[in-house]
Amino acid sequence: DVKVTQSSRYLVKRTGEKVFLECVQDMDHENMFWYRQDPGLGLRLIYFSYDVKMKEKGDIPEGYSVSREKKERFSLILESASTNQTSMYLCASSQQQGLRSPLHFGNGTRLTVT
Amino acid sequence: AQKITQTQPGMFVQEKEAVTLDCTYDTSDPSYGLFWYKQPSSGEMIFLIYQGSYDQQNATEGRYSLNFQKARKSANLVISASQLGDSAMYFCAMRVVMDSSYKLIFGSGTRLLVRP
Numbered sequence: 001d002v003k004v005t006q007s008s009r010y011l012v013k014r015t016g017e018k019v020f021l022e023c024v025q026d027m028d029h030e031n032m033f034w035y036r037q038d039p040g041l042g043l044r045l046i047y048f049s050y051d052v053k054m055k056e057k058g059d060i061p062e063g064y065s066v067s068r069e070k071k072e073r074f075s076l077i078l079e080s081a082s083t084n085q086t087s088m089y090l091c092a093s094s095q096q097q098g099l100r101s102p103l104h105f106g107n108g109t110r111l112t113v114t
Numbered sequence: 115a116q117k118i119t120q121t122q123p124g125m126f127v128q129e130k131e132a133v134t135l136d137c138t139y140d141t142s143d144p145s146y147g148l149f150w151y152k153q154p155s156s157g158e159m160i161f162l163i164y165q166g167s168y169d170q171q172n173a174t175e176g177r178y179s180l181n182f183q184k185a186r187k188s189a190n191l192v193i194s195a196s197q198l199g200d201s202a203m204y205f206c207a208m209r210v211v212m213d214s215s216y217k218l219i220f221g222s223g224t225r226l227l228v229r230p
Contacts, residue, residue, distance in 0.1 A: 009157075033218075041222065042118075042205065042221055042222045043159075045217065045218070048215070050215075056215060058217075088157065090157075097215075098216060099145060099146060099167075099209050099210070099211075099216065100166060101209075103159075103218055105158055105159035107156060107157050107158045108157035
């Protein structure tokens with residue numbers, strides 16, 4: 001089974017702090033994704049990566065950056081956290097690009113910015 | 115515009131009965147993939163079932179089946195013989211090519227509660 005591990009289940013940070021959310025997958029997947037989930041809005045794509053050192057903006061990249069130095073690890077960075085970034089963050093990976101390839105998700109990190 | 119619509123914010127079903135969760139989609143692309151995910155209170159999104167736009171038969175996975183009606187652009191999830199453990203949020207999603215990349219677009223979800 002694919003395992004996608006997010007380093008923290010819950011995080012509380014202060015406005016203006018730099019925040020790192022870490023995600024590791026153990027199935028040698030090429031593709032990794034970061035989503036945020038808010039009630040009534042479903043999941044929205046922040047950034048994704050199809051290869052090491054490669055990144056692409058999703059639908060809501062403002063205020064975020066990412067890092068993929070190794071194939072198994074994809075980090076989401078909040079350069080200066082703000083209260084409107086309080087949300088559930090979900091990392092996912094998939095084996096290949098293509099319409100049929102499902103995403104496999106981690107357990108999520110619930111971030112609160114005060 | 116590429117969009118997924120789930121019109122049922124919440125649903126109840128009696129244990130052991132079947133339930134249908136609605137999903138409609140909007141795309142002008144002939145090629146797309148449709149997925150259903152389950153999200154229990156633990157937070158993890160669990161992949162349930164997949165239907166390709168060119169698949170002739172409705173997808174089935176155990177107690178899950180997908181009622182795919184292409185002309186109506188609907189992809190409803192049917193759960194047979196509901197169990198208490200089926201209580202969760204359910205998300206319909208569509209994978210399409212956008213801006214030369216494969217994107218997965220989610221609906222807003224349906225919360226299912228199974229009554230004993």
